[in-house]
Amino acid sequence: MTMPARAHVMKRVLLGDNQFFGVNHMSEEKARAQAMRFQGIDAVMEVIDTAYDTGITTFMCTTHDRVADVVERVRADADRYAGFTFYPGMPYAHKYADAVTESGMLGAVRRFLPEGGLLDAAVRGGRSLARKDVEGLITLLVDAEMAMFRGLDTPVVWLQNVVVDMLIGLRFTDAFAIFARHVRSRYGAEPGFITMNLPAALDTLEDAGVENPIVCSNINKIGFRMSGGIEAYQRVLETRSFRAVAMSVFASGAIPPREALEWIFAQPRIESIVFGASSAAHIRGTKALVDELAPVSD
């Protein structure tokens, strides 16, 4: 597999978007309070602006409809957001799951394929469906999800964990190679893979021929949602070749910030952490702690 001429350097801290869309792994009440607070795009931008001004300039986001509003704001004020980058993750799983319940597997795929005016896409889609050619389908679905980011900097494109983990379980290895190839060739970006099963993901990505992949998974001191066990995670961090992005570093608030970050940066191979802050104090506090514990040398 061809590698980009120069590997993209990820920032130490990435801003996630769970908090904006009512996702909270700890409490439904908290999730709802956040959904209420962030229902206006101004409230979302306020957090993103605080993060940006603190030096957190990467937004790791889903392709939720409302991310399109964030994208528009950033596009409209290029000076304000100089150097701002998006790391989009796809697909937005609930959108598809609900569509599958309503329209069936095939109906759901049809619904999300680009339509109207895109003759090439329509032809590609129809032909792919008819031939059971997943390469055509995967690339089309990626293109459909990437459309909202046109013209913006997206140096890493993620495949979301529900899809990654389902493909791992099914041993649908080809899909990873297809995704990686397409993201590199069409978008000049690094493919990233989010997973709740880090050791298994690394095995599958190796089988797929994706070298030194960027992989994001839960990594935290208490082993929360580190499937296969914390020891297995520490073993792959020691021995395998990949670029680790840690999420759930604070285990939804179960670990105090300093303790969580001291532990995380004592692990090898951690290039970045992604966290979903919603208060200025949390953003500034986390950034300051990271700068203290894991200063960027280059």
Added chain:
Amino acid sequence: MIKVAVVGLGKMGISHLAMIRAHPAVSVVAVIDPAGYVLDVLGKYTGLATYKDLTRALEDVDIDAVIVATPTRLHASIVRQAIDRGIAVFCEKPLTLSAVESEELAAYALDRGAVTQVGYHNRFVGAFREVKRLLETGAIGRVTHYHAEAYGPVVLRSRGATWRSQRAEGGGSLYDYAAHPLDLLAWYAGPAESVGGTVLGRIFSESTEDEVYATIRYPAGVHAQLSVNWSDESFRKMTTRMTVTGTAGRIYADRQEIQVYRRETAPAVDGYDAGWTVRYTTELTEPVRFYLRGEEYSAQLDAFVARVHEGAIRGLNDFSSAAVTDRTLELLTRDAAGEKVEGTAVIAPRRRGLRRRK
């Protein structure tokens, strides 16, 4: 290696397939689905042995256990074929669309010594397990009332082309959504005595219900209220909730957390003082070997595999337990249709020979 076949490659079937194929003690020997598309894609890219017809698969390959994730209407005949051949069965919920049929299948499975399990995954959710544990220790005194809820954004407009929108196929929010809180009620409170005031309301669907409301009565004057709506966009995804009121306190639980209020009069329970105690999924959830969509989905399959391995005929969510839930589902259907349903005597289990049935 336990040789497993998966029948039905819809949303649940594919999800089960991914989890079970990742199990180190399992070899998936066949996937079966009459609609060829997904089947052909899997055959082409994953090396799985694919069949359009269950009978062919049963003749072709040696199978220890089968996962059934077809539309509910088809469950009974598939399950019966499997049990006939001594195959262990994991079946999606509900078990069947008829209380009598579910009870007969449960009796037949016991008769033949088959390992069975139904996919009521909430019994594998840490917070709901903690509720069960607390109720067994009498942590909130004598229970008087349950409030069982499920909400989510499945049907938000008037269309829908899958079996889930057809009641006769086992679609609708009673079978798809209400079955979950009802199964938790069956776990906590046992078999229902009677139901009343059942509303199977339509909001957007044309051939099935979108909302379910009912009062359910249990022995010893215990009662429950059921409140279910799958057309509620204010919920990001399906949310199941259980509130239990007792003489010495109250428990609220959902997938993420358990909030317990205990009066001074409550008996001593380790880790729970008088007043509020809140415990979160981070401490209540046992880690799993492979994660997809939630620990409970992997945990239930792992429990099934362990039971197949041990030949454990009785166990959590076996057919007998699912039949209790199916009985309540039927009581609700009949009550909503205006039939008089007083207690289980109206449709007492009949132990007819299964093989004589068509």
